Amino acid sequence: MSLRTQLSLLYALLAGVILAVLGLIVYTLVSVILVDQIDRSLTQTAHALISCTRVNAAGEIAIESIPSLGATSTTYIQFWDTRGKLKASSDNLGNLQLSLDPNGLRYPTTVFRDTRLNQASLRVLSVPLQVEGRRMAVLQVGTNREIVDQLQQILATVLGIALAISITMAALYGWLGTGLVLAPLEKATLAARNIANKDDLSRRIPNVSQKNEIGILIEAFNQTLDRLEDIFNKQKRFIADVSHELRTPLTVIKGNAGLLRKMKVPDEESLQGIETEVDRLTRMVGDLLLLAQGEAGRLELNMQPVDLDVLLLEVLQQAKVLSGGKVGFQIADIEQVRVSGDRDRLKQVMINLITNAVKYTPAGGQVGLSIKNVESQAQLMISDTGPGIPAADLPHIFERFYRGDKARTRPADGSSYGLGLSIVDWIIKCHGGRIEVKSREGVGTIFLVWLPLAGGM
Numbered sequence: 514m515s516l517r518t519q520l521s522l523l524y525a526l527l528a529g530v531i532l533a534v535l536g537l538i539v540y541t542l543v544s545v546i547l548v549d550q551i552d553r554s555l556t557q558t559a560h561a562l563i564s565c566t567r568v569n570a571a572g573e574i575a576i577e578s579i580p581s582l583g584a585t586s587t588t589y590i591q592f593w594d595t596r597g598k599l600k601a602s603s604d605n606l607g608n609l610q611l612s613l614d615p616n617g618l619r620y621p622t623t624v625f626r627d628t629r630l631n632q633a634s635l636r637v638l639s640v641p642l643q644v645e646g647r648r649m650a651v652l653q654v655g656t657n658r659e660i661v662d663q664l665q666q667i668l669a670t671v672l673g674i675a676l677a678i679s680i681t682m683a684a685l686y687g688w689l690g691t692g693l694v695l696a697p698l699e700k701a702t703l704a705a706r707n708i709a710n711k712d713d714l715s716r717r718i719p720n721v722s723q724k725n726e727i728g729i730l731i732e733a734f735n736q737t738l739d740r741l742e743d744i745f746n747k748q749k750r751f752i753a754d755v756s757h758e759l760r761t762p763l764t765v766i767k768g769n770a771g772l773l774r775k776m777k778v779p780d781e782e783s784l785q786g787i788e789t790e791v792d793r794l795t796r797m798v799g800d801l802l803l804l805a806q807g808e809a810g811r812l813e814l815n816m817q818p819v820d821l822d823v824l825l826l827e828v829l830q831q832a833k834v835l836s837g838g839k840v841g842f843q844i845a846d847i848e849q850v851r852v853s854g855d856r857d858r859l860k861q862v863m864i865n866l867i868t869n870a871v872k873y874t875p876a877g878g879q880v881g882l883s884i885k886n887v888e889s890q891a892q893l894m895i896s897d898t899g900p901g902i903p904a905a906d907l908p909h910i911f912e913r914f915y916r917g918d919k920a921r922t923r924p925a926d927g928s929s930y931g932l933g934l935s936i937v938d939w940i941i942k943c944h945g946g947r948i949e950v951k952s953r954e955g956v957g958t959i960f961l962v963w964l965p966l967a968g969g970m
């Protein structure tokens with residue numbers, strides 16, 4: 514069942530229940546008030562008649578006279594003895610010998626009852642009259658209650674019609690009203706279907722009702738599409754980048770293999786070429802695996818207390834050897850700083866950042882290092898006097914396979930393929946830290962890594 518039908522039925526049901534309860538209250542109140550009026554008038558008449566009774570010499574109750582009421586009067590009076598004999602009755606009853614209320618005659622107390630006599634609907638008051646505690650006679654005063662019946666019937670009809678009209682109106686209002694409210698949602702559904710059918714993630718749902726819940730839903734849906742489109746494009750770019758990066762070493766390997774076959778004797782240079790490219794491929798696949806694990810949240814960290822100052826000095830020794838004196842290293846501050854983390858991964862962060870600094874800084878430049886405790890956080894700084902990173906590149910350097918223009922030409926050692934900083938970023942994030950970069954073209958670059966101290970030191 515559609516939401517529109519459900520809401521319409523709900524409105525109709527609600528209107529029906531409210532009106533039925535109200536109608537029942539009105540009907541009951543009117544009936545009670547009218548019957549109470551009749552009962553009061555019957556009681557008054559009965560009191561007047563009782564005051565006209567007397568006890569005769571035989572000890573029986575007799576009524577002096579029943580006043581003439583006229584043939585058109587709707588009030589009827591009967592005076593019965595205890596043996597069920599009619600002693601007197603009002604003249605408008607003619608010589609009717611039937612009781613106005615035969616059951617009322619047997620009641621030990623005063624009773625009001627609704628009866629029917631010759632098709633007429635009556636309200637009858639039966640009053641047992643007693644002498645010294647003995648029931649001696651019964652006075653019955655009745656009146657036609659046709660008017661009350663008619664009124665009740667009219668009231669029931671009017672309330673019934675009002676109930677039917679209000680249920681129809683509520684259902685109609687529900688149908689039209691919800692149709693109006695749900696129209697943007699239907700448009701949104703149609704637009705969403707179009708997007709799905711045409712596989713076009715660049716489309717968006719036009720938001721016509723921005724302020725209500727539906728507008729918020731459409732906005733959220735469009736934001737999801739933005740995010741999906743972004744992920745999808747990144748995915749496409751990633752596949753293109755991987756294919757591009759794999760093609761070159763594979764071509765080199767194939768070329769060298771062909772050369773070896775032609776020469777028939779092992780050629781050292783070709784073998785070296787193959788080995789270099791295989792190493793490069795192995796490194797790249799390893800890096801990609803690490804990134805994939807990081808992004809899938811499955812990067813397993815062997816957490817333990819790590820002294821960053823000791824680790825930095827260890828990496829520095831290796832870097833000095835690897836740089837072969839191309840740049841000079843300067844240590845600004847080395848404070849004792851302990852963090853909780855995976856030693857090998859944190860070492861990888863330092864190696865990647867220092868390798869980049871060495872790689873991009875021209876020969877004779879300087880690479881600065883420091884490790885400090887700043888505002889209860891570990892701060893690792895790696896600076897260089899290299900070419901700097903253009904402002905346009907800065908927001909992208911942590912993306913996979915992103916390489917700045919100056920680095921587009923891969924260094925001869927094939928070490929640059931744009932994954933180094935992505936890995937650094939992921940490792941730092943997994944340790945609950947963050948990385949900042951400040952760079953000025955022609956001056957140099959500073960990378961700042963912030964990590965939480967072990968046990969909140």
Ligand code: ADP
Pocket residue numbers: 869870873874897899900901902906910911915916917918919920928929930931932933934935958
């Ligand atoms: P790559 O393998 O190209 O070095 P990275 O992810 O490590 O990949 O770095 C991404 C890009 O950031 C580099 O291509 C380079 O343009 C820029 N970059 C990184 N570190 C430095 C640095 N110290 N000096 C200048 N540019 C840098």
